[in-house]
Amino acid sequence: MSRVFRWVYLGLIYAFLYVPIAVLVVYSFNSSKYSTNWQGFTLKWYGQLVSDSPLREAFVNSLVIAFASSVCATILGTLAAFAFYRYRFVGRKVLYTFIYIVMMSPDIVMGISLLMFFVTLGLATGALTLLIAHITFCLPFVVVTVYSRISGLDRSIIDVAKDLGANEMQVFRHVVMPLLMPAIIAGWLLSFTLSLDDVVVSFFTTGPSFDILPLRIYSMVRLGIKPEINALSTVMFALSLVTVTVAHLVTKEKT
Amino acid sequence: MERQPIVSLKEVTKRFDDVVAVDSLSLDIYQGEFLTLLGPSGCGKTTVLRLIAGFETLTSGEIYMNGARLNGTPPNKRNVNTVFQSYALFPHMNVFDNIAFGLRMKKCEEGLVRRQVGEALEIVKMSGLENRMPHQLSGGQQQRVAMARAIVNKPQVLLLDEPLSALDYRLRQEMEIELKRIHRQLGITFVFVTHDQEEAISMSDRIAVMNRGAIEQVGTPIEIYEEPENMFVARFVGEINVFDGVVREVNNGGATVEIQGRLFPVQNRKNLGPGRAVKVLLRPEDIQVAIEGEWTEGEPYLAGSVEEVIYKGKTVDLVVRLDNKESINVTQFFNEDQENVIYREGQRVHVNWLYGWEVVLPS
Numbered sequence: 270m271s272r273v274f275r276w277v278y279l280g281l282i283y284a285f286l287y288v289p290i291a292v293l294v295v296y297s298f299n300s301s302k303y304s305t306n307w308q309g310f311t312l313k314w315y316g317q318l319v320s321d322s323p324l325r326e327a328f329v330n331s332l333v334i335a336f337a338s339s340v341c342a343t344i345l346g347t348l349a350a351f352a353f354y355r356y357r358f359v360g361r362k363v364l365y366t367f368i369y370i371v372m373m374s375p376d377i378v379m380g381i382s383l384l385m386f387f388v389t390l391g392l393a394t395g396a397l398t399l400l401i402a403h404i405t406f407c408l409p410f411v412v413v414t415v416y417s418r419i420s421g422l423d424r425s426i427i428d429v430a431k432d433l434g435a436n437e438m439q440v441f442r443h444v445v446m447p448l449l450m451p452a453i454i455a456g457w458l459l460s461f462t463l464s465l466d467d468v469v470v471s472f473f474t475t476g477p478s479f480d481i482l483p484l485r486i487y488s489m490v491r492l493g494i495k496p497e498i499n500a501l502s503t504v505m506f507a508l509s510l511v512t513v514t515v516a517h518l519v520t521k522e523k524t
Numbered sequence: 525m526e527r528q529p530i531v532s533l534k535e536v537t538k539r540f541d542d543v544v545a546v547d548s549l550s551l552d553i554y555q556g557e558f559l560t561l562l563g564p565s566g567c568g569k570t571t572v573l574r575l576i577a578g579f580e581t582l583t584s585g586e587i588y589m590n591g592a593r594l595n596g597t598p599p600n601k602r603n604v605n606t607v608f609q610s611y612a613l614f615p616h617m618n619v620f621d622n623i624a625f626g627l628r629m630k631k632c633e634e635g636l637v638r639r640q641v642g643e644a645l646e647i648v649k650m651s652g653l654e655n656r657m658p659h660q661l662s663g664g665q666q667q668r669v670a671m672a673r674a675i676v677n678k679p680q681v682l683l684l685d686e687p688l689s690a691l692d693y694r695l696r697q698e699m700e701i702e703l704k705r706i707h708r709q710l711g712i713t714f715v716f717v718t719h720d721q722e723e724a725i726s727m728s729d730r731i732a733v734m735n736r737g738a739i740e741q742v743g744t745p746i747e748i749y750e751e752p753e754n755m756f757v758a759r760f761v762g763e764i765n766v767f768d769g770v771v772r773e774v775n776n777g778g779a780t781v782e783i784q785g786r787l788f789p790v791q792n793r794k795n796l797g798p799g800r801a802v803k804v805l806l807r808p809e810d811i812q813v814a815i816e817g818e819w820t821e822g823e824p825y826l827a828g829s830v831e832e833v834i835y836k837g838k839t840v841d842l843v844v845r846l847d848n849k850e851s852i853n854v855t856q857f858f859n860e861d862q863e864n865v866i867y868r869e870g871q872r873v874h875v876n877w878l879y880g881w882e883v884v885l886p887s
């Protein structure tokens with residue numbers, strides 16, 4: 270009896286989580302222009318996506334920004350995590366707490382403060398400011414992901430490597446890096462998805478010259494939900510599904 | 525052959541904030557010897573090793589290796605390797621790569637690496653397990669890999685920080701013998717750290733007994749055991765009985781000490797003068813026991829009664845409560861011509877010892 274109840278309960282939770290997405294995916298293949306009734310299978314909305322050139326451009330821009338910002342955030346974040354681990358300096362704890370503060374602070378606050386920062390510097394908003402903004406909000410996630418793994422490392426492993434003749438650089442390359450790889454990849458994928466679907470911070474920090482996908486969708490939706498949007502959302506959902514799966518596999522492997 | 529110290533510690537001090545971990549310690553370590561640092565937990569043994577390996581910087585003092593000053597030389601530039609207590613194998617590398625690490629850092633050519641790793645594996649008897657990952661090895665096997673990883677670099681000095689403490693009793697005894705064999709086979713200097721006095725005595729050429737960051741005594745296991753220089757060494761290395769006494773008379777080389785109202789002749793190596801309060805130390809196995817009334821000659825003795833009898837096969841351990849209420853431990857060996865020694869609890873006995881078997885220290 271209680272087992273049946275458990276399955277029903279679990280089923281309800283997953284239904285709550287995934288039914289909306291399933292509906293969206295199903296309607297993206299619906300040939301009716303109005304999303305309320307099913308009129309047969311079609312791929313034409315996907316076709317329209319491909320031929321919509323401003324949308325395509327925004328999509329490419331998004332990928333470029335997501336890739337560049339996640340790579341930068343990963344490199345900077347990994348080095349920062351290593352520094353937090355390797356060196357004892359005054360204010361280490363306080364600094365680490367600040368990392369969490371950035372992570373927790375509302376997007377809207379980040380967006381506005383970054384905008385003010387760029388205005389103060391006299392930077393015109395566009396691709397560069399957007400990139401900087403994305404690096405900023407991705408960085409803490411990388412630091413936290415990598416640090417949580419690095420702090421579980423046996424410190425004497427680093428001592429052993431030095432004892433066996435490795436210099437600081439070799440220790441990092443041959444010992445620390447390989448052991449951190451799963452966390453680094455996870456941090457990178459996390460940054461990539463965060464960057465790809467950010468709306469709020471991007472809204473404040475990019476200019477009219479540089480459109481990205483989430484903002485483009487946002488403006489399209491204001492005129493009513495069109496079936497192309499369903500198709501586009503399905504593509505994006507598939508993309509994040511892949512990244513999450515890869516992240517999961519990579520972090521699960523060799524721990 | 526004149527033996528040169530290979531490592532020399534001169535007045536070495538290491539302070540961590542307000543803790544003095546090593547306190548003005550001097551020690552010469554010779555080429556090819558098996559030297560053990562023995563001492564209680566927290567006395568600074570690990571710190572001494574870490575100073576020699578270069579993981580810690582000296583607060584003051586000097587360390588020499590082959591006559592050259594080492595202060596400030598980083599660990600990767602010292603011809604010294606360490607086997608850590610936790611083994612610390614690289615978890616992402618198999619046995620072969622773990623052992624090859626040091627050679628590869630030195631950019632050895634790969635053929636040479638393969639040959640030398642093979643030799644090291646043979647020395648630690650692990651051939652055939654090259655492809656295992658560390659988590660697929662037992663504790664004893666990990667220990668062997670950690671050894672091989674260090675010795676493959678052919679260091680002049682191998683530092684071992686309690687390498688056996690994580691192993692169970694049987695495995696530990698096996699590894700003690702293995703370690704001695706490897707030491708003989710390689711002929712390099714071993715500096716071994718332990719807080720287990722039996723391990724130290726059975727393995728070492730020399731033992732340095734440490735206490736609170738300083739060395740109390742350095743000597744061969746026999747010297748440390750038979751002739752402790754102070755109470756700390758005497759108490760730390762094995763069981764010992766302590767009698768309080770006063771020197772009454774001095775004659776050439778010897779003295780008479782009064783213990784519990786009786787006069788005992790003792791050797792007087794430290795030339796203690798009459799009236800001096802002393803402690804007379806005796807290992808349990810150096811004390812003789814006789815059932816009251818058995819000794820006919822007028823030898824001095826202390827009287828008491830047997831409180832506990834513990835048979836241990838080859839020996840029998842007695843706890844004797846002396847008449848002044850102090851209790852002492854006595855170990856008697858069985859031998860062929862004396863097989864019917866049977867002690868009962870409550871039995872009256874006399875104890876004494878042979879002249880010269882005691883150690884006399886000033887109080």
Ligand SMILES: Nc1ncnc2c1ncn2[C@@H]1O[C@H](COP(=O)(O)OP(=O)(O)OP(=O)(O)O)[C@@H](O)[C@H]1O
Binds near residue numbers: 541564
């Ligand atoms: N990095 C450090 N920072 C502060 N204090 C330290 C540090 N390393 C050691 N100490 C202190 O120095 C003293 C000696 O430590 P050490 O590790 O050398 O002892 P040990 O003889 O190896 O003990 P054990 O047998 O428990 O391993 C201890 O009081 C210890 O607390």
Ligand SMILES: [Mg+2]
Binds near residue numbers: 569570571685
């Ligand atoms: Mg220690």
